[in-house]
Amino acid sequence: MVRRAFFKWLGLSSFSLAVPAHASDSKGRIRREGYLTAPGQPLPESLYELERLARKNMGEDAMLYLNGGADDLLTIKANMEAYRKIQIRARRLVDVREISTQLQLFDKVLDSPILLSPVANQRYFHAEGEMATAKAAKKANHTLIASSLSNFSITEIAKESNADIWFQLYPSPIRDVAKKLIDKAEQAGCRVLVLTVDSPVTGKREKFSLIDFGALRKANYEGILPKGVGILDTGMTWDIIDFLKKNTKMKIVLKGIVTHEDAYLAYEKGVDGIIVSNHGGRQLESNRATIDCLPEIVDTVRGKIPVLIDGGIRRGTDVFKALALGASAVCIGRPYCWGLGAFGQKGVEAALSILKSELIRDMRLAGTPALDKITPAHVT
């Protein structure tokens, strides 16, 4: 009520939540930069072009939520700019006719080292939300990390898409709720549980912190989260790892590690993997880019468990640099949601295709025909 009155006062009725309509006409043609593009016509050339199209199709409010972050947005900027400071040392006269982007992560061989980071509330970007994303992940053969704060349940997403899905967990302060979420994810066939550890509270996000998400389902929490209880656990400590290990057969990955001290503790606690992440600059305004955090974590873990990274990856060269600095794989958040907001499932497919084809081209240009050929010597 207070929020509604606030927006009325501001004259911002558009801040109240409306799921943006997908901008396609009755023949399924998609509106693109002021003209209509039939499906099958050339895709946007870069993720940045997809971002421009998303802004057009999903509108400013949704874009504010998607592209926004904590405080002065300096950590978002740092994530992206740090990649520009790293240079690639290409090798010559290597046979690069065949390029392999395959890797083994846990017990599965993946086709691509680019995973989809968990992003909440995807129906805010497109009516088909996480369902479109998961179908795109399946079609393009990428692994999706589904947010526990999704508008479709993990059961629905997994069943409809049949994609390779990891489940990201906001456990709430109630362990019984966490247990029920874990059971749901396990029954849905998820093989990895990703616990987000950078969010004891929500970061200070100005401008969009007042968006009322009341109209969107918190599908996974329906019927299990008591009224008035939040999904974040402000009291969470390392003890939760024992709880998770006791309650699931899924591999356990911590998302949000940014120091070697915590990487060490995670390894000691028997965690199966780490995602170096600052939540895309939406939590603590630390001004420290994730790619700058990566080396100390890789040095500590020494290949014993996989280290993934997300934040600011927009080009194939960014993926290449992260892999060269020791990441096993990377994840992207906003870029695939630009695709979702612009074109639904096809747009997510476009985002994945753009980034993967850039990576393949860059691997050829750098003389690295397989992921394990990309080494620290390839960057400076």
Ligand SMILES: Cc1cc2nc3c(=O)[nH]c(=O)nc-3n(C[C@H](O)[C@H](O)[C@H](O)COP(=O)(O)O)c2cc1C
């Ligand atoms: C709109 C939005 C919602 C997000 N929701 C979640 C979430 O539910 N759980 C989570 O662990 N991270 C969440 N994140 C963080 C992403 O998983 C990821 O760390 C970040 O987007 C990576 O940075 P990038 O967007 O620059 O690729 C969210 C990010 C955005 C932009």
